[in-house]
Amino acid sequence: MTTTAAPLLDVTGVTMRFGGLTAVNDVSLTVGQGEIIGLIGPNGAGKTTFFNCLTGLYVPTEGAVRYRGTVLPPKPHLVTQAGIARTFQNIRLFANMTVLENVLVGRHSRTKEGIFAAILHTPRYHRAEAESREKAMELLAFTGLADKADHLARNLPYGEQRKLEIARALASDPGLLLLDEPTAGMNPQETRAAEELVFAIRDQGVSVLVIEHDMRFIFNLCDRTAVLVQGQKIVEGDRETVQNDERVITAYLGAPLEDSTPAVPETVTETDQ
Incomplete structure (x- = not known):
């Protein structure tokens, strides 16, 4: 195209x-x-x-x-x-975080809530957190990893780790x-x-x-x-x-x-x- x-x-x-x-x-x-x-x-x-x-x-x-x-x-x-988002030649995942948590990290650049909202757990913070989780789960479904959301990233097969890195990159829109x-x-x-x-x-x-x-x-x-x-x-x-x-x-x-x-x-x- x-x-x-x-x-x-x-x-x-x-x-x-x-x-x-x-x-x-x-x-x-x-x-x-x-x-x-x-x-x-x-x-x-x-x-x-x-x-x-x-x-x-x-x-x-x-x-x-x-x-x-x-x-x-x-x-x-x-x-x-x-x-602009990227993946790396050598996979760079957070190995001891879950699949879902890895994608949520990629979503961080699109969240607006500051540290005080996070500490105080304001309604706005809870809404943003729910929206981020929903978006992350959509990306996991898109990449075929939704059923692995709670698995540790290091436990995924190699090919699925590659997919997870792509999902994390896509989380930044x-x-x-x-x-x-x-x-x-x-x-x-x-x-x-x-x-x-x-x-x-x-x-x-x-x-x-x-x-x-x-x-x-x-x-x-x-x-x-x-x-x-x-x-x-x-x-x-x-x-x-x-x-x-x-x-x-x-x-x-x-x-x-x-x-x-x-x-x-x-x-x-x-x-x-």
Whole structure:
């Protein structure tokens, strides 16, 4: 699904340097309303570093990140309040909290009640708490975890922990969701379920930017895909454009293929920056 409207996310010339190392180099990217955009690249390409620049974990050395036309402040909680949520390459749940409590934590950025309302247990506080629980349970039902609401997060199977992290991110009511390798470690059945979940999220009006190593997943899912190599974006386009680009083939395989119909490997395991 593409759009001619102003982009939801507009990243212009983002560069991230760590001393003498340039991890991301002059990368520009847009995500439109209702789009699912992929971000791929070989080991150490800078994809997660780029995500960290978008979400305020890193302050870019150069460039600008705009969401709905406004430059984002370089602080993660303010980025979340603006409308961008994310998951992580390595799952970051509160292991000793319940599934429901994890989602309620994600809802915190949308609650307005202060510490005194919480201490005094005012009627307004109780209403907000009930609304947050209702919203959290809706998200657990949406992700297929409603029957696990009272389970400790650490007791969930791996695939369900991934779903829980997505549910927690959605609890902040984002307009844009950033997914960092959401199918890492999953079997084919779990990967297919994750694909269906991302489509369902898009159908709820949330745009998605996703990093992945599973090429079949990316090309089945995304409207466009951008490729990072050594911190630079070398190509962006649809499946055919990306798969048949000689620079992409060289980046993944080390040398161009002789085949007249070259393709990116279906699965590439990576450890990113």
